[in-house]
Amino acid sequence: MAALKCEFPEGCKLDLFAKVIKAKYIEKQAKVLDTVFCVPDEQVGGKITCVEDIKVKVIQKYEDLLCFAKVKLVVDYEVILFVIVEGEYQIITVTDRFEKTIELDEFDPPLTIEEFRQEIDQSEIILKNWTFDFEIKGNCEDPGNPCHLTTPVRGTCLGLKVYVDIIDKLGKMHDVIVYGELDPEVDF
Numbered sequence: 001m002a003a004l005k006c007e008f009p010e011g012c013k014l015d016l017f018a019k020v021i022k023a024k025y026i027e028k029q030a031k032v033l034d035t036v037f038c039v040p041d042e043q044v045g046g047k048i049t050c051v052e053d054i055k056v057k058v059i060q061k062y063e064d065l066l067c068f069a070k071v072k073l074v075v076d077y078e079v080i081l082f083v084i085v086e087g088e089y090q091i092i093t094v095t096d097r098f099e100k101t102i103e104l105d106e107f108d109p110p111l112t113i114e115e116f117r118q119e120i121d122q123s124e125i126i127l128k129n130w131t132f133d134f135e136i137k138g139n140c141e142d143p144g145n146p147c148h149l150t151t152p153v154r155g156t157c158l159g160l161k162v163y164v165d166i167i168d169k170l171g172k173m174h175d176v177i178v179y180g181e182l183d184p185e186v187d188f
Contacts, residue, residue, distance in 0.1 A: 014178040023107035025168040032098040033162035038140035038147040040155040044090040048156040053082040054132045126167040133161040
């Protein structure tokens with residue numbers, strides 16, 4: 001490869017427009033759902049004997065910057081349970097919304113209101129490492145069951161908890177200019 005020699009600073013100038021992260025919020029295994037519900041027999045064709053798999057579909061996630069003093073995360077999602085009823089797979093969906101308000105001093109590094117106003121113009125929410133805790137709690141119509149209603153419904157009572165790691169990166173777009181020269185000894 002031919003050597004590239006250039007005059008500093010204009011000859012080897014790389015002008016980038018990049019997001020610079022000013023602060024992050026990280027919460028490991030935040031509980032986003034804790035519910036007990038009855039799945040009627042007629043919905044799935046009988047009693048649920050096993051929960052085979054669970055998946056999550058994020059429908060929408062967004063963030064509101066409230067009064068320059070806090071950040072509100074909102075995540076609409078759907079939990080999809082693959083269950084076995086009399087040897088057959090059935091699908092159950094639970095749709096929910098998770099909301100969390102984060103104060104500026106909870107970010108790393110903590111932000112003042114002035115820093116927030118001047119240094120933040122973008123946010124990126126990352127949700128990863130979804131985990132689940134579930135339990136088949138028995139028949140919905142049994143007295144003492146958490147799903148027992150005043151009018152008993154024939155079905156299976158399920159308990160479901162959902163956890164996720166939440167990362168919120170606050171930043172601002174900046175011009176980044178890099179000056180340099182390619183090393184003719186290095187092969188790309």
